[in-house]
Amino acid sequence: MSKTATTARHPIEDIPRERYPKHIAVIMDGNGRWAQRQGLPRIEGHRRGVHSVRATVEECARLKIDQLTLYCLSSENWKRPQHELDFLMHLLEQYMIEERATIMKQNVRVKIIGRRDGIPDQVQREMDKTIELSAANTGTTLCLAINYGGRAEMVDAVQCIAEGVKQGRLKAEDITEETIAEHLYTSGMPDPDLMIRTAGEMRISNFLLWQISYSELWVTDLCWPEFREETLRDAIESFASRDRRFGGLTNQGPSGVDACSSGD
DSSP states (O other): OOOOOSSSSOGGGGSOGGGSOSEEEEEOOOHHHHHHHTTOOHHHHHHHHHHHHHHHHHHHHHTTOSEEEEEEEEGGGGGSOHHHHHHHHHHHHHHHHHTHHHHHHTTOEEEEESOOTTSOHHHHHHHHHHHHHHTTOOSOEEEEEEEEOHHHHHHHHHHHHHHHHHTTSSOGGGOOHHHHHHTSTTTTSOOOSEEEEOTTOOOOTTSSTTTTTTOEEEEOSSOGGGOOHHHHHHHHHHHHTSOOOTTSSTTBOTTSOBTTOSOO
16 A cells, blocks of 8 residues: 655665566556546546656656556446547547657657557557657657457457467467467567556456566555655555565576575
């Protein structure tokens, strides 16, 4: 859970850089609930949520986090009222246009994962412009998951692999975890080290199901419009204090081999 800082100096400033997460993924939840608590329309929560996106991206760039992945729109969100979906598409288009200068100034590279179905053409054009403009940037990668679903991603990967087998480019017995990872939307990206969820919900919501196998989870009761730099720092501080064993004993890596010893 998030904590309230008691001093101007945040503990994160004393944490060695190697203890920072390289890739942070965020389920941005609670926009509508925040708005309703304030007596505002749900769409106002989405509008205020953009401020949290801006603050989080800027802080990750400042802290030199390699990648930030934000769950912007799930494949299940299309069930929402049409006026809310229209507003979300408007916000996405507006963000792509208005944030370009800041994205370039901060050396942020933008990528987008998810299916393009249902996203208006004009929104896709602005998305592609921002992706192309920022492609050569070398700072934090900002990956936006839009019309994204973890199960749909796996279906698309399996279909692509099956087609490869059918055409003789792959042999079924040669399919490995690496083969699957290479066919996901996130091919070439590192798996998240830390996954943050706001609004106190204790579920993954079909987000990066394959990629978060060994991610550390951190949940705050704050709704997304309340999320700011201090909250992000609290999450990083918590991450840095954890002993990541990857299914093994202390100081073991993903392979299960003790990093400090080659014997028993």
